[in-house]
Amino acid sequence: ETGVTQTPRHLVMGMTNKKSLKCEQHLGHNAMYWYKQSAKKPLELMFVYNFKEQTENNSVPSRFSPECPNSSHLFLHLHTLQPEDSALYLCASSQDQTRKETQYFGPGTRLLVL
Amino acid sequence: GQQLNQSPQSMFIQEGEDVSMNCTSSSIFNTWLWYKQDPGEGPVLLIALYKAGELTSNGRLTAQFGITRKDSFLNISASIPSDVGIYFCAGLETSGSRLTFGEGTQLTVNP
Numbered sequence: 113e114t115g116v117t118q119t120p121r122h123l124v125m126g127m128t129n130k131k132s133l134k135c136e137q138h139l140g141h142n143a144m145y146w147y148k149q150s151a152k153k154p155l156e157l158m159f160v161y162n163f164k165e166q167t168e169n170n171s172v173p174s175r176f177s178p179e180c181p182n183s184s185h186l187f188l189h190l191h192t193l194q195p196e197d198s199a200l201y202l203c204a205s206s207q208d209q210t211r212k213e214t215q216y217f218g219p220g221t222r223l224l225v226l
Numbered sequence: 227g228q229q230l231n232q233s234p235q236s237m238f239i240q241e242g243e244d245v246s247m248n249c250t251s252s253s254i255f256n257t258w259l260w261y262k263q264d265p266g267e268g269p270v271l272l273i274a275l276y277k278a279g280e281l282t283s284n285g286r287l288t289a290q291f292g293i294t295r296k297d298s299f300l301n302i303s304a305s306i307p308s309d310v311g312i313y314f315c316a317g318l319e320t321s322g323s324r325l326t327f328g329e330g331t332q333l334t335v336n337p
Contacts, residue, residue: 152235152330154314154330155269155314155327202268202269204268212318212325213325214274215271216271217270
């Protein structure tokens with residue numbers, strides 16, 4: 113238990129569906145991150161939020177839409193995804209974005225796009 | 227962007243054996259990190275290294291920050307079945323702006 117929870121843990125969706133991934137951290141951190149983890153590939157940073165403001169978007173397609181209503185919650189809204197978007201989506205948090213070396217990861221959401 | 231070369235990609239060992247894995251980069255990093263990911267879980271930080279030449283232990287795990295600041299090593303001594311998982315290295319650039327991950331080493335320990 114790292115203090116970062118993610119729901120759902122597994123998700124299967126069609127290419128026309130709309131779904132959302134949720135992340136919540138109970139660590140009092142101010143930075144939150146979304147990563148994509150595909151098999152045999154390094155973790156890919158998608159988005160960074162610091163004190164609720166988006167500070168990084170690493171050329172992520174617009175079919176992924178993040179939302180950070182407060183420092184404890186982070187969402188990833190999914191719309192018209194492609195099969196190649198199937199992956200493990202990991203959320204992480206750190207004290208703030210200058211403390212990237214001490215990120216705590218959630219267990220991830222395993223996403224399958226059909 | 228930055229790339230880390232992590233090797234080996236996978237290892238199959240017998241319980242009790244020692245394990246070594248490493249990461250190399252073409253660029254200099256200020257910080258090296260080693261994570262372990264158990265099946266169905268997110269990565270968990272094992273060891274953080276902040277100085278060139280630094281050698282740090284965490285139980286049976288020992289990691290070193292290479293002198294050139296372009297590589298790092300992780301050793302696991304006397305492996306046990308619960309060491310099974312994927313081990314990732316990660317490097318933090320000198321600017322501190324980007325954490326780059328290796329591709330991971332899948333470790334299997336046979337009892």
